[in-house]
Amino acid sequence: MAQHFLLSAEARTLSLASIYKGGEDAAYGIFCRMRWAETDGAPVCPRCGGLKHYDVKGRRKFKCAGCAHQFSVTSGTIFASRKMAFTDLCAAIVLCVNAVKGLSALQLGRDINCQYKTAWVLAHKLREALASEVEGMQLAGEVEIDGAYFGGKIRPDNHIESRKDRRKSENQNGERRVVVVLRERDGATKTFVRESEAEGVALAVDNVAPDATVYADEARHWDVLHDRFEAVGRINHSESYSTPEANTNQAESYFSRLRRMVDGQHHHVSARYLYQYAAEAAWKEDNRRLSNGDAFRRTAKLALASPVSRQWKGYWERNEG
Template sequence: MERSGQHFLLSPKVRDLTVTELSRIQERTAYKWFRQARWPETDGEAYCPHCGNLRCYEMTRSRFKCSAKECGSVFTVTSGTAFAWRKLPFKKMLFAIWFVANSVKGKAALQLSRELGVQYKTAWVLLMKLRETVASRRDEMVLDGEVEIDGKYAGGHVRPENRAEDRVDRRLKENRSPDRLCILAIRQRGVSGRTFTRVIREEDGDAAWAAVRDHVSRNAKVFADEHGSYNDVVGLNRMGRVNHSEAYSSEDGTNTNVVESFFSRIQRAYVGIHHRFSTRYLDWYAADIAWREDMRRTSNGGLTRSLLGQALKRPTSRSLCGYWQGNKPPDLIWEGSAAA
């Protein structure tokens, strides 16, 4: 019996799909998982992704053909999704999704390649496709109620000189690495609160104003520290400010502890899992960690099914499909074009 007040990660509810149970399933069962996640409306029965025709018949090698004369499309369960042109067996892909979902602070490609017995390139692209998938949920995200906003710098470590007299103050802008970027985060308070992230070059007012304008309801109250980047947000929403040079929480209870706890997860992922974040893909890493933070009270089986369903609803990535053949995503750093 679960004790009152017990942490969710210590409860039996969190582990409703173990690796032992997953290892017992056959390839055909894993294939059914994919069909169920791709076509939940028809309980796994295929329908044409091009014309919507419900009358499709199964061909060899798990392919389907639309029976409509004007269409006649041939497709598979992964056609037009994030897993298009897959080569891995369905069971191995399901294992990969489970390993990713079950990792609280993220998954490293080198570790996944060892666990699955695949090349590093295969594991890396698969992880990036899943990160791009969860990052897409931010497009329509609008936070309400009480939200907190703050920025955290990540990456671009500058190694200190050996001799003390040769060292510089790495906090100064002129002594920072150009690879050091800021993760702007807006987090909604509450158990079901969501987290919006955006990677910017440095913490500034234009980026904060544009993020609040597009992703925070006008009825919400925004809490921030005394950094000057958040001064203009007053013109959009009601605000509460806390001066961190004096206290982490003011006498009336104003604080930004919720968004700071998210930043602690980013720090643990950086130090303990990845050891470094790629500047080009930092935006997807931050979005992936935000998704894990928001889904922290979901069981590992629920996370696996959710991630599988999202990936099968995500269109084929034009940035990652053919990545090792030279196809690369655009710059993911927000440069202010949306603030116009």
């Protein structure tokens, strides 16, 4: 029997030890090569695109010879104004890509020796970068659509006479949301967080090519898909999980990963930020066959290509001021 890829040596091409063994200069070089891959790590001014520059003495900064703008390797990216060492940033990315079912901010903070709040924001910045890879993408070919509810669990009262029916909306806490997934078979995955699964019909129309073949389950709100797409396959899960004509196994595989991430690692995810965790699980599901070294490089490139985060820059200053 052939060995599974994730158990092979080819899946392990980067270790945490090698990051720290290389030191700060090597980690800085990794960032330069990821940020300025076209020039093999040579600085490019983010303001005018100039290649001529001066080194700012005593600092890892540059001054453009053309427009006199001072910049660094993280200027204009989600790591802008960073205080963390480059070795710790590289280590954080390695830890996040190695944790295929997610990594709690508390554990990340312990591993790289930083405050919980620092680790929490850093992890969210990386999730934002991962989500940017499929932003604006239209799915095509064979696409599966499904929805699953997360959050909103109410702890039952101690005494049975005080307990309420938690299935009723009036007895819920308003945190329950549905994650709608649109997943190409052997392709990309897009996720959305909405109030109800029926909203997924409009999402499919906006994000899937009209000539695609769409697969869904037996829920009645998916009936509209037959009018919007050339081919639609339906599977009745009360009768079977898969038939030769249709299945939504790829979507269910994604939800399995997301549930393990939410329940096993984070334990509680706010409805406000559920979309971030959903996007992270989608990226990891799509790239599960990458070696951890390739996953590291891909994540670093996405992070350094992402602009300064409007949501996460100065997050704690805004929310605790």
